Amino acid sequence: MHLKYESQLREPLVYGNKTYAQVTEDIVRPIEAKPSRLWYIGFFIAVTLLMFGAYSVYREVTYGIGQWNLNKTIGWGWDITNFVWWVGIGHAGTLISAVLLLFRQGWRTGVNRAAEAMTIFAVMCAGQFPIFHMGRVWMAFFVMPYPNSRGPLWVNFNSPLLWDVFAISTYFTVSLLFWYSGLIPDFATVRDRAFTKLRKKLYGIASFGWTGSTKHWQRHESLSLVLAGLSTPLVLSVHTIVSFDFATSVIPGWHTTIFPPYFVAGAIFSGFAMVQSLLIIVRKVFGLEDYITIGHIDLMNKVIVLTGSIVGIAYLTELFMGWYSQNKYEGYTFWYSRAYLFSPYGWSYWGMMACNVLSPQIFWSRKMRRNVFVTFFMSIIVNIGMWFERFVIIVTSLYRDYLPSSWSVYYSPTIWEIGFYVGTFGLFFTCFFLFAKYFPVIAVAEIKYVLKRSGESFKPGMEKIEAQELESFVHDQAHAH
Amino acid sequence: MAQKKFVVGCFDDEAVLFPAVKQVRAAGYKIKDVYTPFAVHGLDHALGMRETSLHTAGFIYGITGTTTAISCISWIFTKDWPLNIGGKPHFALPAWIPIIFELTVLFAAVGMVLTFCYLCQLAPGVKKHRFHNRATDDLFVMVIECSDKTNTDDLKALLSSNGALETDVQIAEDGWWFGTYDNDNDNLYNNKQLA
Numbered sequence: 001m002h003l004k005y006e007s008q009l010r011e012p013l014v015y016g017n018k019t020y021a022q023v024t025e026d027i028v029r030p031i032e033a034k035p036s037r038l039w040y041i042g043f044f045i046a047v048t049l050l051m052f053g054a055y056s057v058y059r060e061v062t063y064g065i066g067q068w069n070l071n072k073t074i075g076w077g078w079d080i081t082n083f084v085w086w087v088g089i090g091h092a093g094t095l096i097s098a099v100l101l102l103f104r105q106g107w108r109t110g111v112n113r114a115a116e117a118m119t120i121f122a123v124m125c126a127g128q129f130p131i132f133h134m135g136r137v138w139m140a141f142f143v144m145p146y147p148n149s150r151g152p153l154w155v156n157f158n159s160p161l162l163w164d165v166f167a168i169s170t171y172f173t174v175s176l177l178f179w180y181s182g183l184i185p186d187f188a189t190v191r192d193r194a195f196t197k198l199r200k201k202l203y204g205i206a207s208f209g210w211t212g213s214t215k216h217w218q219r220h221e222s223l224s225l226v227l228a229g230l231s232t233p234l235v236l237s238v239h240t241i242v243s244f245d246f247a248t249s250v251i252p253g254w255h256t257t258i259f260p261p262y263f264v265a266g267a268i269f270s271g272f273a274m275v276q277s278l279l280i281i282v283r284k285v286f287g288l289e290d291y292i293t294i295g296h297i298d299l300m301n302k303v304i305v306l307t308g309s310i311v312g313i314a315y316l317t318e319l320f321m322g323w324y325s326q327n328k329y330e331g332y333t334f335w336y337s338r339a340y341l342f343s344p345y346g347w348s349y350w351g352m353m354a355c356n357v358l359s360p361q362i363f364w365s366r367k368m369r370r371n372v373f374v375t376f377f378m379s380i381i382v383n384i385g386m387w388f389e390r391f392v393i394i395v396t397s398l399y400r401d402y403l404p405s406s407w408s409v410y411y412s413p414t415i416w417e418i419g420f421y422v423g424t425f426g427l428f429f430t431c432f433f434l435f436a437k438y439f440p441v442i443a444v445a446e447i448k449y450v451l452k453r454s455g456e457s458f459k460p461g462m463e464k465i466e467a468q469e470l471e472s473f474v475h476d477q478a479h480a481h
Numbered sequence: 482m483a484q485k486k487f488v489v490g491c492f493d494d495e496a497v498l499f500p501a502v503k504q505v506r507a508a509g510y511k512i513k514d515v516y517t518p519f520a521v522h523g524l525d526h527a528l529g530m531r532e533t534s535l536h537t538a539g540f541i542y543g544i545t546g547t548t549t550a551i552s553c554i555s556w557i558f559t560k561d562w563p564l565n566i567g568g569k570p571h572f573a574l575p576a577w578i579p580i581i582f583e584l585t586v587l588f589a590a591v592g593m594v595l596t597f598c599y600l601c602q603l604a605p606g607v608k609k610h611r612f613h614n615r616a617t618d619d620l621f622v623m624v625i626e627c628s629d630k631t632n633t634d635d636l637k638a639l640l641s642s643n644g645a646l647e648t649d650v651q652i653a654e655d656g657w658w659f660g661t662y663d664n665d666n667d668n669l670y671n672n673k674q675l676a
Contacts, residue, residue, distance in 0.1 A: 020493075020518060020619035145557070154557045158566055163579040170583040174590040181594060184603065189518070189617040197663040204662030208598065209607035212616050214528055216601045217520040222535045223597045230539075230586045241579050445519040452495075 012456035013107055015290040020448050027442050028190055030286045032199075035437050038285065046429035053423005056416040057132055065135050068417045073408040074398045078417045079129040081390040085270070086126035086424065087168065087242055088263075088386060091235055092271025093119025094175050097182075098231035101224065106454055107299055109446040110291045113186075114282060115275045116179040117439070121431040122274070123172045125424035130164070132420070160244040167241040174234060178227045181220070184210050186440040239267040246393065253333040253397030256321070262314035266386060269307035269356070272300050273382035278432065280376045282441055291442050298369045304382065305363035311389075312357035329402065337396040344410055345396045348388050355385025485655050486627040487513065489612045490640035491620045491647045495521050498621045501643035502527045505625065508639060513626045516616035535600070539593040546588025550581040608660035610653040620646075 014023075035043075060067045070077050093115040100108035131140050143165045145155045155162050187207035194200045210216070243263035246254035276297065283292040322334030338349040359381050362368045369375070400407045435441070452458050468476075492498045498515070502524070505512060512528055515521075554577050558564065563571045598604060616622040623640070627633060627650075637648040 021615075024518075024618045145553070151562060154562055154564075156564065156566070157554045157558060157580060158569070158573055158576040160579075163583075166580045166583040166587075170587040173587060177590055177594045181597070185519075185617065191662055192611065192614045192617045194662075201661045201663040204608065205605045208603035208605060209609045209657055210603060210617075211609050211611065212516040212518060212622075213514045213601075214517060214521070214524050215514065215530060215533075216603075217517060218525040218530065219533045219535050219597055219601060221520050221522075222533045223593055226536050226539045226593060227590055230543075230590055233582070234586050237579065237582055244579070448519040 010454070011293075011295040012459055013110060013293065013295070013450055013454035014447060015293055015456045017457040018290070018451060018455055020451065023447050023451060024189055024193070024444055026288065026290065027440050027444050027447070028193065030436075031190055031438060031440065032194075036285070039433065039437060043430065043433045046426050046433055049422050049426030050430050051423075051426070052419050053421075053426050056419030056423055057128075059416050060132060060420065061137055065133070067414060069411060069414045071408050071411060073401050073406050074395060074411045076133075076394050076398065077411055078391075078413045078421060079133045081387065081394050082421050082424065083126050083129035083133075084242055084263075084390045084394075085383075085387050086122045086129075088239065088267035088270045088390075089274045089383070090119045090122035090126060090171075090175075090271065091239060091264075091267035092275045093117070093122075094171075094178070094231050094235045095268055095271065096275070097178060098228040098235065101228040102232055106450050107296055109443055109450050110293065110296050111275065111279060111300070111442075112446070113179075113182065113439075113443045114279055114435075114441050115271075116175060116182070117432065117435045117441075118274060118278055119175050119271075120172070120179060121428045121435075122271075123168065123175065124431070125428050127168060127172070128420075128424055128427075160241065160248050163241045164245060167238045171234060171238045174227070174231055178224075178231060181223055181227070182443055182446075183439065184208050185212065185220070185445045186443060188212065189444050190440065236264055239264045246397075251397050252327070252329040253337070253393065256318065258314055258317055258321075262311065265307045265310035265314070266356075266389060269304060269311055270383055270386035272303050272307070273379040273386070276300055276304070276375055276379035277383070280372055280379075282436060286436070286441065288442060291447060294370050294372070297372065297375055298366070301363045301369040301375060301378075304378075305360050305369075308356055308360035308382070315353065315357065332400070333397055337400060338392060344399070345392065348392050349396070352385050352388035352392050355381050356389060359385075483655050484652055486631075486633075487612065487651050487653060488625045488627060488631070488633055488636045488640070489647075489649050489651055490623045490625075490637075490643075490645035491613055491615075492623065492644060493620055493646055494644075495524075495621060497644035498623070499524070499527055501623065501640070501645065504643050505623070505639065510625050510631075510636060510639075513624045516612060516622040516624065518615075518617050518619060518621075521621070535593060535597060538596050539589045542592030542596075543585045543589035545592070546585040547581055549588065550577070550584040554580065602657050606659050606661070607657050608662060609657045610651075610655075612651060612653070613647075 016022075018026075056067075068077065068079070093112075096108050096115040097112040100112075131137055134140055143155060143162065145157075155165075184207055187203050188210035191200060191203035191207050194203055240260040240263065243259035247256060247259040249255060279292050280297070283289050319334050319339060322330045325331075336343055337345065340346050341350055359378060362374065362378065395411060398408075399411060490501070492501060495517075498521070502512065502515065506529070515524060515528065517524065555572060558573070559571045566573075602609075612624050613620055613622045623645070625631075625636060627636075633650050637650070640648045
């Protein structure tokens with residue numbers, strides 16, 4: 001057979017006695033059913049938050065940046081913190097779909113669709129912050145290089161802020177294309193079993209006339225593989241460039257070469273945590289425990305403990321370098337502004353340490369990794385911790401400048417600054433609720449592809465293998481290739 | 482755009498499909514296509530299809546992006562409006578690498594997806610004949626185009642003997658047309674029949 005061999009000892013990726021038709025039924029049924037009351041309540045809350053956010057932004061646009069509590073040295077406050085936080089979250093989707101595809105990790109199939117959707121919505125939320133931080137948002141198109149009547153005066157291609165414009169917009173476009181090209185066959189599946197006229201029409205348009213032709217599948221596979229190959233360096237470059245926003249400056253606390261790998265690890269860390277929070281809810285609400293299995297949660301928790309520890313090493317390296325460089329500004333930033341618990345923002349540093357470095361260590365235990373409640377709780381903690389990290393990096397480096405005369409007063413956000421952040425949650429969850437209702441939340445075609453080699457009913461159970469004589473086991477396995 | 486006659490055989494297992502493809506081809510029939518619910522690896526080779534060159538197109542789009550970025554930025558910063566940024570060189574290639582890289586990826590990705598849609602004739606509003614509604618669910622649908630000499634009964638018998646669950650003969654549009662999937666009577670063939 002042409003199916004790839006997989007060890008019988010490996011945990012199944014799809015539980016239960018499934019056929020191809022059953023896979024379609026399980027994943028597409030929530031789209032065809034009426035949304036539950038819980039969905040309406042969640043959606044209503046999300047839209048309410050979005051409205052509050054829209055009003056906060058309206059005030060900011062109408063009255064100016066003065067609506068926020070930014071001051072003379074803290075020019076970047078909550079907005080850029082939130083920007084980096086959302087962009088970081090937006091990294092897990094492409095990592096799961098692209099990097100794991102290149103590494104031939106079959107388990108990505110259960111979670112990639114929702115993770116990619118999350119990426120796209122998170123990047124949409126992230127983009128709001130720098131755009132509205134411009135103040136005169138109606139001139140946002142000035143960031144694009146185009147021939148203009150002001151000289152033409154071009155943008156500064158040597159500036160990390162412009163690199164960011166290119167990085168984020170490319171990342172958004174490529175993620176969207178990757179996501180949608182994967183969705184086309186699944187939309188066709190929904191279309192072909194639709195029984196209402198409207199659904200036939202809308203999914204017919206969305207599926208682009210997909211038929212499932214072998215030639216089309218061949219091209220589709222090639223496209224997915226090359227897009228994965230492009231997205232892998234892309235996902236690393238995007239957060240590297242975000243870190244350049246800080247690292248290329250001369251501000252103590254920002255001016256460090258460790259930033260790119262440290263930011264990328266942090267992004268994967270927070271992104272996986274967000275994937276966990278969302279998928280644990282999705283698998284419960286839509287009854288998809290057979291596809292998003294406890295094994296998936298276990299594997300993602302392994303990524304979380306790995307990247308969390310990388311981030312921890314980065315924090316310690318920064319502290320070490322703060323002392324080792326014997327630069328008094330560096331030392332002041334790292335050892336007083338951050339690590340000293342009773343400095344004005346010491347609480348945020350230690351909050352970050354507790355959430356990001358100490359608490360994920362619980363996942364060294366297999367039992368904890370496979371506990372849904374612990375995972376859900378930890379995923380929230382990690383995202384709080386990663387928010388603190390960005391807050392620490394931005395605010396503690398800015399609030400005391402080189403001269404005591406420019407030491408700023410204590411920065412705390414206004415209600416409209418908080419409202420903007422809350423509003424992006426509204427945007428994110430509004431999109432995610434719509435996605436969960438109207439899109440196949442799991443890649444149907446890809447699950448079918450792995451079903452016969454990784455499905456539980458197609459693998460002999462562990463008991464059977466354990467009961468087998470060693471010699472006959474070796475014999476069977478040798479012939480399975 | 483032409484109506485053609487096809488013999489259709491439906492299989493429910495790829496393990497049955499592969500030998501059937503071999504048998505049908507060995508009997509001298511030309512398989513138009515096999516419609517499958519997911520990418521069945523090796524089926525393209527079994528059908529004798531050549532490898533796709535889509536990745537080569539992707540590479541060409543990629544280097545187009547690279548050259549676009551390098552030439553635009555260097556023209557802007559050395560020729561059109563040389564900005565003095567702290568006395569640094571105007572031709573500051575290392576600082577442009579991020580944008581050059583991003584444009585390479587952007588051009589390659591967008592170009593490849595558009596090429597993919599063009600080659601497979603995929604676009605919103607495009608409609609194609611479906612030989613079986615379950616081809617996107619759980620059936621592998623083999624479609625063989627008939628010539629004047631084809632004996633459809635023989636071919637149906639051959640498909641059945643090779644494990645096809647259902648076989649039938651369909652007259653259908655070969656290409657695509659603009660239409661929506663809520664109306665089954667909008668293809669040219671059926672319109673003619675109705676008129």
